[in-house]
Amino acid sequence: MTKTPTTPTTSLSILNSQPAERPAEPGADFEIVDVWETLQGEGPMLGRPATFIRTAGCNLQCPLCDTDYTTNRRAVSAEVLIEEIEKSRNGVKFPANWLIVFTGGEVFRQPHMQLAYVLCKLQAHFTKKDIDLTIQIETNGSLEISEHLSTILRALEVLIIISPKGRIKTFWYDPEWRELVYFKYIGGQVSSYDEKIGLPGSALGRLAAVSLPSGYAVMNNRVFLQPTDYHNEAESEASRQAAVAACIKNGWRYTPQIHKQLGLK
Ligand code: SF4
Numbered sequence: 001m002t003k004t005p006t007t008p009t010t011s012l013s014i015l016n017s018q019p020a021e022r023p024a025e026p027g028a029d030f031e032i033v034d035v036w037e038t039l040q041g042e043g044p045m046l047g048r049p050a051t052f053i054r055t056a057g058c059n060l061q062c063p064l065c066d067t068d069y070t071t072n073r074r075a076v077s078a079e080v081l082i083e084e085i086e087k088s089r090n091g092v093k094f095p096a097n098w099l100i101v102f103t104g105g106e107v108f109r110q111p112h113m114q115l116a117y118v119l120c121k122l123q124a125h126f127t128k129k130d131i132d133l134t135i136q137i138e139t140n141g142s143l144e145i146s147e148h149l150s151t152i153l154r155a156l157e158v159l160i161i162i163s164p165k166g167r168i169k170t171f172w173y174d175p176e177w178r179e180l181v182y183f184k185y186i187g188g189q190v191s192s193y194d195e196k197i198g199l200p201g202s203a204l205g206r207l208a209a210v211s212l213p214s215g216y217a218v219m220n221n222r223v224f225l226q227p228t229d230y231h232n233e234a235e236s237e238a239s240r241q242a243a244v245a246a247c248i249k250n251g252w253r254y255t256p257q258i259h260k261q262l263g264l265k
Contacts, residue, residue, distance in 0.1 A: 015064070018068075018070045026112070030078075030114040039264060040099060044182050050099035051088060052100075053081070054103055057073075101138065106140055107138065112148065139163070142168065160177070160182070162184070165203050184224040199212070225253070
């Protein structure tokens with residue numbers, strides 16, 4: 001019998017008090033809160049050096065989310081953003097290939113025309129320097145995207161990492177996205193897993209969509225499972241063991257958060 005997933009009990013007690021925000025109106029500013037260099041600590045690009053850009057605001061308010069996507073919020077043009085990326089490099093020459101990760105908050109709540117423009121400007125900037133740029137967007141997958149943005153994402157071969165919270169928009173399951181989309185589920189305690197599908201039905205205190213299109217069940221190397229950091233060793237270890245067991249049983253790929261282990265931002 002399939003066990004109904006439950007919201008994990010946890011010792012994490014700091015509840016996310018940042019407001020849930022609607023997607024930005026067309027013509028609104030593109031807003032970020034931070035730009036920094038680090039290693040990508042999780043998912044398919046794990047270990048790659050990267051510039052991270054955290055966009056402002058989120059359309060969800062996951063109770064156990066500990067990401068600050070509000071402080072130091074500011075509107076930036078594509079040109080100013082490129083200046084900030086260069087500044088975070090401290091004058092050191094970029095290597096021959098580089099990764100830029102847009103994370104949130106929720107990236108797709110930014111105005112789509114402006115986001116598409118930023119992506120194109122970044123690509124052009126790095127191409128001019130002869131640098132092979134990979135762009136990755138981390139998203140909760142719950143928002144629609146415009147046709148224009150969709151075209152740009154595919155033209156630039158932007159990698160989309162969906163970490164499901166709430167309901168995923170099903171267009172992400174369409175064949176045209178197959179080569180670009182990865183799923184990164186955050187597993188809690190063993191009780192949070194749907195036994196039949198082998199994925200957690202909740203993430204960070206919020207119900208998550210426990211479904212994958214049949215193609216992805218076969219292409220399970222595109223499905224990652226990451227344990228929850230409870231800031232409590234016993235609970236974190238139980239979460240790690242639950243994720244390891246689910247990966248071995250179902251063929252998902254396990255991902256830690258090495259930036260946390262290394263004390264990186
Ligand atoms: S979707 Fe992500 S950034 Fe938004 S509240 Fe949930 S965990 Fe935090």
